[in-house]
Amino acid sequence: MSDASQDPPTRRDFLLLTGTAMTAVGTGAAVWPLIDSLSPSAEVLALATVEVNLANIEAGQSLTVVWRSKPVFVRHRTEQEINQAAQATERDLIDPEADSARAVRPEWLVIVGICTHLGCIPLGQKTGDNRGEFGGWFCPCHGSHYDTSGRIRKGPAPKNLTVPEYRFLDDTRILIG
Amino acid sequence: MSAPHSSHSGSHNATPAKGFYGWMEARLPALSLFNKTLRDFPEPKNLSYLWNFGSLAGIVLVIMILSGIVLATQYTPHVDMAFDSVERIMRDVNYGWLIRYIHANGASFFFLVVFIHMFRGLYYGSYKKPRELLWILGVIIFLLMMATAFMGYVLPWGQMSFWGATVITNLFSAIPLVGEGIVQWLWGGFAVGNPTLNRFFALHYLFPFVIVGVVIFHIWALHVVGSNNPLGIDVREERDQIPFHPYYTFKDLFGLSVFLFFFALFVFYAPNYLGHPDNYIPADPLVTPAHIVPEWYFLPFYAMLRAITFDIGIPFTDIVFVEAKLGGVLVMFGAIGVLFILPWLDRSPVRSGRFRPLFKPCYWLFFVCCVFLGYVGAKPADATLLGLPLQWFGLLGIVYYFAYFLVLLPFVLPKLEKVPELPVSIADAYSEKSSGKQKAAKEQNPTEEGQAE
Numbered sequence: 001m002s003d004a005s006q007d008p009p010t011r012r013d014f015l016l017l018t019g020t021a022m023t024a025v026g027t028g029a030a031v032w033p034l035i036d037s038l039s040p041s042a043e044v045l046a047l048a049t050v051e052v053n054l055a056n057i058e059a060g061q062s063l064t065v066v067w068r069s070k071p072v073f074v075r076h077r078t079e080q081e082i083n084q085a086a087q088a089t090e091r092d093l094i095d096p097e098a099d100s101a102r103a104v105r106p107e108w109l110v111i112v113g114i115c116t117h118l119g120c121i122p123l124g125q126k127t128g129d130n131r132g133e134f135g136g137w138f139c140p141c142h143g144s145h146y147d148t149s150g151r152i153r154k155g156p157a158p159k160n161l162t163v164p165e166y167r168f169l170d171d172t173r174i175l176i177g
Numbered sequence: 178m179s180a181p182h183s184s185h186s187g188s189h190n191a192t193p194a195k196g197f198y199g200w201m202e203a204r205l206p207a208l209s210l211f212n213k214t215l216r217d218f219p220e221p222k223n224l225s226y227l228w229n230f231g232s233l234a235g236i237v238l239v240i241m242i243l244s245g246i247v248l249a250t251q252y253t254p255h256v257d258m259a260f261d262s263v264e265r266i267m268r269d270v271n272y273g274w275l276i277r278y279i280h281a282n283g284a285s286f287f288f289l290v291v292f293i294h295m296f297r298g299l300y301y302g303s304y305k306k307p308r309e310l311l312w313i314l315g316v317i318i319f320l321l322m323m324a325t326a327f328m329g330y331v332l333p334w335g336q337m338s339f340w341g342a343t344v345i346t347n348l349f350s351a352i353p354l355v356g357e358g359i360v361q362w363l364w365g366g367f368a369v370g371n372p373t374l375n376r377f378f379a380l381h382y383l384f385p386f387v388i389v390g391v392v393i394f395h396i397w398a399l400h401v402v403g404s405n406n407p408l409g410i411d412v413r414e415e416r417d418q419i420p421f422h423p424y425y426t427f428k429d430l431f432g433l434s435v436f437l438f439f440f441a442l443f444v445f446y447a448p449n450y451l452g453h454p455d456n457y458i459p460a461d462p463l464v465t466p467a468h469i470v471p472e473w474y475f476l477p478f479y480a481m482l483r484a485i486t487f488d489i490g491i492p493f494t495d496i497v498f499v500e501a502k503l504g505g506v507l508v509m510f511g512a513i514g515v516l517f518i519l520p521w522l523d524r525s526p527v528r529s530g531r532f533r534p535l536f537k538p539c540y541w542l543f544f545v546c547c548v549f550l551g552y553v554g555a556k557p558a559d560a561t562l563l564g565l566p567l568q569w570f571g572l573l574g575i576v577y578y579f580a581y582f583l584v585l586l587p588f589v590l591p592k593l594e595k596v597p598e599l600p601v602s603i604a605d606a607y608s609e610k611s612s613g614k615q616k617a618a619k620e621q622n623p624t625e626e627g628q629a630e
């Protein structure tokens with residue numbers, strides 16, 4: 001047999017190539033629905049929003065609401081907590097972010113209560129909870145400490161607690177989502 | 178490689194076999210295959226009890242599948258009903274408690290047996306040429322077992338089920354860019370939920386049968402290259418060997434009865450000893466238990482996952498190569514990944530640890546290191562030892578774990594260890610041992626061979 005690359009392409013080469021290509025495309029098209037069927041389905045994706053009434057949350061108290069099956073922490077921060085959060089400089093932070101960029105109004109902090117390490121729910125919502133070394137939240141699973149702005153300060157978590165999209169409907173109501 | 182195998186198989190006579198056997202043989206030679214693997218298969222005559230654990234693992238796999246199928250007939254994979262359906266199995270279903278305790282403790286014993294099986298292989302160099310593929314198939318089985326046990330543990334939908342599933346699936350979020358997407362794909366939602374439970378049940382049912390498939394290849398590979406043995410030298414002649422039946426069938430049966438004794442002790446007298454009380458609390462997606470711990474067989478890996486709490490990058494700069502979270506994940510998967518390439522890492526020509534004076538302490542330190550990592554994994558993240566953070570010791574353990582495979586075996590030990598004088602014949606060593614002499618055979622043999630070339 002001579003070196004195939006020297007020969008001009010034949011009809012057979014063409015058929016083989018296009019045939020193989022079409023088989024690959026066809027297989028992909030057949031397998032994709034199987035794979036994608038595992039993704040979140042339409043009814044799960046149907047975006048839920050939640051409205052939260054802030055009127056009954058005193059300064060220093062928190063509320064946990066469920067949004068897209070995740071807990072969201074709504075915290076009415078005290079003066080001291082706001083100051084603590086504002087004081088942290090970039091050098092203190094693992095994932096630097098200014099407190100002002102995380103709270104639409106400084107006295108209200110709204111964050112997704114899921115540890116950015118491996119998804120546990122940090123402690124700190126109830127009175128008497130361990131709030132960690134920075135007075136915010138503490139994740140017991142692998143020891144992540146969050147400050148009063150929900151920013152990661154110590155431990156294995158890489159990111160600050162996420163701030164979900166939300167807006168104030170009026171002074172005492174927010175809409176999350 | 179000169180492993181003689183199935184040379185004296187009784188089934189291939191010159192004259193075709195008669196009767197039902199002959200009729201079957203002419204159409205589907207399944208019976209002779211069975212004979213060759215379980216009856217006539219020649220094994221080295223000097224195997225120790227450590228060689229019981231392979232077939233024992235096979236039997237436990239069967240126990241798991243049988244008890245699992247019966248459980249599945251009573252179990253409901255739905256977040257609102259799963260926990261209650263398991264409690265119903267425990268309280269109302271005839272012998273449901275027994276079947277569930279067999280299945281739950283069976284998983285623990287399965288891992289115990291497989292761990293012993295693997296440490297056996299590590300000591301006697303069973304992963305070395307020509308058994309590389311046999312070893313790799315074993316590591317694949319181990320991975321599949323871990324996936325199966327993990328998904329099974331989610332099914333009762335207790336607190337540990339839920340939070341274990343959350344933590345482990347979140348591992349994948351450490352993958353840069355696509356991580357979040359992969360995790361949601363795994364969950365079928367924005368958190369572990371009903372779609373997750375449903376698919377875990379489907380896969381928990383499927384995977385054991387995939388394991389059966391890989392086990393068949395594992396045994397097939399074993400029958401091509403033959404069993405290793407405590408001396409680690411090759412089988413050379415027929416008198417080195419004895420047929421599987423009746424010698425090893427009965428030895429295995431004896432081992433099985435000892436195993437069943439201990440298994441029954443747990444099933445009947447301490448059925449929840451190895452489990453976790455938190456898993457008798459129904460799953461609550463809004464409350465994480467104060468102390469999440471996986472089942473004991475995952476503890477060393479869990480310790481690795483948690484031990485990396487710092488970003489890996491250039492010190493005193495902001496340059497980060499690997500985030501802490503990804504670091505832990507890489508270390509954990511790397512710990513198993515390294516087993517895949519082990520056959521090429523260990524460069525000593527000697528198989529059995531018995532003839533390697535420097536390997537021995539390294540091996541036992543490795544063993545202690547694995548147990549110690551298990552201890553670290555069982556403790557809370559902020560535990561201390563001798564006044565220092567326990568995680569530091571965990572890091573030390575991890576360093577040794579990898580150093581054993583990546584430094585000691587390939588570079589240090591082969592340099593420092595002299596190749597010892599090995600026994601030449603299994604049969605001679607065996608008969609000398611049984612006639613009460615201390616030393617292995619030292620018969621002068623003109624052709625210096627016997628060890629992996």
Ligand code: HEM
Nearest residue numbers: 241242245246248249252277281284326329330332333385
């Ligand atoms: C490789 C073999 C297997 C392993 C290692 C394994 C492991 C496990 C584990 C650790 C649990 C949790 C036990 C508990 O705490 O309650 C479990 C539960 C379960 N498994 Fe398996 N399993 C295996 C095979 C199977 C098979 C083949 C089936 C079905 C055909 C099955 C069906 C179930 C069911 C229905 C449950 C939930 C009931 C329960 O929690 O006891 N398993 N499995």
Ligand code: FES
Nearest residue numbers: 115117118139142
């Ligand atoms: S999940 Fe919070 S520290 Fe690991």
